[in-house]
Amino acid sequence: MVSETSFMHIVRPNVASPANSSIASPCKVKIHASASFQILEIVSKQILTPDKRVIGTLLGYRSDDGTEYEVRDVFMVPSSETGDSIAIDDHAHKTLFQLYKKAHPKEHVLGWFDGSKTINADTALIHDFFSKGSDRAFPYPAIYLNAKYLTENNEVTTPEISTYVGAAVGKSGATSGKVGWNVSSSSYIFSPVPNEVMSGTASEKLALNALTDSQYSESPVTVSATATDLSFLSSQIKSVTKTIDNLLYYINNASSSDSDIDLLRLLSNNLLDRPQYLTDLKELESHFRVHNQDVVMIEYLTKAVKEQIELIARLTASSEADRK
């Protein structure tokens, strides 16, 4: 993955598309973690047929000015290459997109992805397909995402996800809108644009963290928390303790460099600068006591309800059992 900071946008590619953003600002692609996993799952079939391209559609949001993209979901589109022409299953693309659109009315087709090793003439053909026509990226420019994980000799390496925008070269309108194209009809320049993997909601982050943790341990990941289990809380507290330990270690070994002194100053300022109400310990203590009592009260009453319900069920069962 190319990090965002390593990009220098000298000239923004001139992407010819009716609703293209007018400002020549860099564009950026955000990929949801789930979408990136789905892409990898789909392109993993590439290894079975190294000569046949596995492609799919990118779905998600784009910002109003067209400079930011958010890839949220993907699906595969069947295609077949025969000699110098390529056939994309337009119908399958349309059906799946319409179905997806029903549940996600605000999302659009953003572009397409594949897992091929090189950008060649066929890439331009497919890009052309996704740039034009209804139910595709039109009138916005399409983006092209490449998930490369095969070397020249078809060996698997670490997947690398890169994103591009395509700028048409030559006379526009030279391509025909049919399913079969001629190779020589259109050409594109693909310019790389930065991308990053993101996760939206806090729940998603939690799930992803659990998944990354499992990378280093053999035990299978589970996501079900039993109601009485407080292990998550304790792991969070442990992690805070660890951070504090790290900080203490750092402070003890701090050098007299400017940045370290600034850090120490910041820390001590933060510690001294506490709100007024924290100084009156007595008052605070009574607040805590009241709060704890409230919580204990809720706990007590809830427990009473729970026991009562269970008692009723057990009594009914045992009286029925006695009757026999």
Add this chain to the structure above:
Amino acid sequence: MVKKHVLTENRKAYQAPTATKIDVESSALLSLIRHTSENYPSLFSGALLGFEDDNGSLDITHAYPYPYPDQYEGGSLRSRSGAKYQQDILEALKKLGYGVEIQGYFQSTVSGNFVTSQLVDSLVQQQLANKNSFILIHNMASIGKELDIKALRLTENFVRAYLDGKWKSKDLEHHKLSFLNIFEEIPINVHNQRLVDLYMSNLENPKHTDDFEMLNLSANQNVTAQLLESLYSQIDSYNYDQTNYNYYQRLHQKEVSKILSWKHQRKVENMERAKIGEKELDPEEWRSVFKLPTEPSRYNNMLHSHAIDVLTDDILKKCDEELIKSFAIERKLAPEY
């Protein structure tokens, strides 16, 4: 008569489930979590697609939410539009060459509220059609702080009782059923494809910085209030059902005491008759004279009980967390104590 026939036919069709665990593909899990948590507090449900493998686990590879949010838990599971939508998705995926079938459902909910008769009804139908059907419950009571997802299916006891269609205490005892064993949980494993594993292990900073939202004091305040709200309404419904039952109990008591006095009277009468040498009257005749009231169904009582049980568990957990945090902070503030 016709209905009974259908029921007996279904009964033959019930097969005990064979799946012992559920393997969810990480991409499917993440996209379903995203959809449900993004749309919180709207409730969503959807279909889970995948295949059954040979060693007793269900592999879930795709999750598709239904187009519209649910009014209540289980609302979309039997709707015509939902059924059509999932069928369309299935067909479209099959055209892409995926060998998947619909294996189960997911439902987002808050704590014990998912125990609705609609959800249970549709789950029974699903389990009869496909023995390994299950439902993935995403409990959003701790949304933003902790993840709580579990896979449930109805127990054999429950399905058999459901097929009998009788819910008196006697029938519950006969099926060894109580609110504690309506559902059984199936363990979930999250599974990564190798390529995804490879990709993840090479990400520069794969781990997001932990949000310590959960550690804030009173972070659970709103949720606890909401859970208590739900608990009240469940207890209200429970009590409503209970009044019917109490009425039955009073009636039953009255009839029983009538029968007892009748029996006593007949006994005295028979003794007198024996004295004057007349034939004894039938002491069992009360059966035709009195009729005991029929016990109302305990079905709703059981569902409400289960909902209350789950709710109380969640509330207790929230309280425990709160107390731990509160005591920890208090200690640090006042070291002399």
